[in-house]
Amino acid sequence: MIVSKTPLRMSFVGGGSDLPAFYREELGAVLSTSIDKYMYICVNKKFDAGIRINYSKTEEVDFP
Structure with a gap:
C-alpha cells in the first residue's frame, strides 16, 4: 500500500x-504553483492483478 x-x-x-x-511543433512553458491545501491518495494492489486508487x-483499473 502506498499512502501519499x-x-x-x-x-x-x-x-x-x-x-x-x-x-514537437512549438516551444512549451508552464506556470503553476502549489497551495496550502492537501489531499490523501492511497494506492493498493488487488488480488486479481488490478490496482485500487482511493481519494x-x-x-479500480486493470494492470497489465
Whole structure:
C-alpha cells in the first residue's frame, strides 16, 4: 500500500504544452504553483492483478 499526502496545484497557463502533439511543433512553458491545501491518495494492489486508487472517489483499473 502506498499512502501519499499531496499538495494541490494550480496551473495558470501552458497546461497542454507538455503534450507531444504540442511540444514537437512549438516551444512549451508552464506556470503553476502549489497551495496550502492537501489531499490523501492511497494506492493498493488487488488480488486479481488490478490496482485500487482511493481519494475522494475509489477507482479500480486493470494492470497489465
